[in-house]
Amino acid sequence: MDLTTVAAITPARTRDDLAALSATVVPLAGGSELYADPRIHLTGLVDLHTMGWPALTVTPDGLEIAATCTLAELSRMPAEPGWVAHPIFHLACTALFGSFKIWNVATVGGNLCTSLPAGPMICLTAALDARVLIWRADGTDEWLPAVDFVTGNTTNVLAPGDVLRSIHVPAAALTARAGYRKIALSPLGRSGAVLIGRLDTDGAFVLTVTGGTVRPVQLRYPELPDPATLAADIARLDGWFTDAHGAADWRRAVSGLLGEEIRQELAEPAAPTGAPAAPQDGTRA
Ligand SMILES: Cc1cc2nc3c(=O)[nH]c(=O)nc-3n(C[C@H](O)[C@H](O)[C@H](O)COP(=O)(O)OP(=O)(O)OC[C@H]3O[C@@H](n4cnc5c(N)ncnc54)[C@H](O)[C@@H]3O)c2cc1C
Numbered sequence: 054m055d056l057t058t059v060a061a062i063t064p065a066r067t068r069d070d071l072a073a074l075s076a077t078v079v080p081l082a083g084g085s086e087l088y089a090d091p092r093i094h095l096t097g098l099v100d101l102h103t104m105g106w107p108a109l110t111v112t113p114d115g116l117e118i119a120a121t122c123t124l125a126e127l128s129r130m131p132a133e134p135g136w137v138a139h140p141i142f143h144l145a146c147t148a149l150f151g152s153f154k155i156w157n158v159a160t161v162g163g164n165l166c167t168s169l170p171a172g173p174m175i176c177l178t179a180a181l182d183a184r185v186l187i188w189r190a191d192g193t194d195e196w197l198p199a200v201d202f203v204t205g206n207t208t209n210v211l212a213p214g215d216v217l218r219s220i221h222v223p224a225a226a227l228t229a230r231a232g233y234r235k236i237a238l239s240p241l242g243r244s245g246a247v248l249i250g251r252l253d254t255d256g257a258f259v260l261t262v263t264g265g266t267v268r269p270v271q272l273r274y275p276e277l278p279d280p281a282t283l284a285a286d287i288a289r290l291d292g293w294f295t296d297a298h299g300a301a302d303w304r305r306a307v308s309g310l311l312g313e314e315i316r317q318e319l320a321e322p323a324a325p326t327g328a329p330a331a332p333q334d335g336t337r338a
Contacts, residue, residue, distance in 0.1 A: 065099050121162060141177065169243075176249055179200035179271065250316065266290060287312050
């Protein structure tokens with residue numbers, strides 16, 4: 054869709070160029086969401102791709118994902134030694150049912166900033182205990198846990214002029230085992246629930262519940278909980294919502310089932326080193 058009120062698209066090459074951002078001049082990443090609806094309040098866009106941020110950088114501390122990294126780039130990232138959680142990157146991308154055209158333009162940052170409950174990059178980054186780096190409009194930097202970035206259905210912590218710069222996944226989370234489940238009302242429909250469980254090398258278990266709740270919510274345990282405890286804790290979560298992609302009570306119920314499936318998957322012994330188990334697809338419709 055043409056954005057008929059946009060008079061200029063400015064390529065950003067330095068952080069100073071981002072000073073052009075405002076309530077009516079917003080960042081352009083892949084454009085797959087921005088160009089999906091009329092946005093008559095907009096007068097301009099600032100293109101982030103021209104910043105030239107490297108999409109994926111392996112660091113001694115883990116993995117840095119540029120906000121402009123596309124889903125296609127993330128999904129085909131090669132594994133590093135010891136990255137047991139690696140299959141979860143591709144699996145989470147599959148929760149966005151766009152064609153290859155969408156995967157090649159939609160960015161990790163754009164998905165977080167769109168802040169739909171079904172945002173698979175929201176689930177992925179929260180599940181891996183990632184932290185996000187925000188470039189505030191006043192020139193300061195702010196670090197936040199990824200799980201706190203989205204505040205509600207299409208709302209987040211950004212103010213006009215702010216930019217999500219990058220997402221940082223700690224090395225420890227990359228060595229964990231991870232289980233993924235997603236369900237939608239129709240085979241090509243938007244996710245009704247997306248859950249990722251992470252079993253750390255010290256036995257701690259984290260379940261991240263998204264899609265069914267307006268913002269990501271997490272359950273943390275020092276070890277894998279028993280089925281009854283997990284079911285009760287999921288049922289007690291709040292934030293379930295109803296829209297065209299599922300009713301709140303259905304989302305709560307299927308999240309309980311999918312959470313238990315993840316618990317059972319991670320309760321199984323790990324595959325021997327060097328022979329990772331085939332990742333479970335985890336998609337339902
Ligand atoms: C066919 C199709 C299927 C889709 N399926 C799903 C789905 O299953 N789940 C889901 O969550 N979404 C889905 N979407 C919407 C999806 O969120 C976006 O398409 C995609 O993730 C947006 O990324 P983008 O890079 O194209 O962002 P853009 O469209 O460029 O930007 C989206 C918004 O984020 C802002 N923005 C982008 N990057 C930054 C940044 N670094 N800092 C600050 N603000 C920024 C933009 O100003 C804009 O407001 C789908 C879209 C399509 C077209």
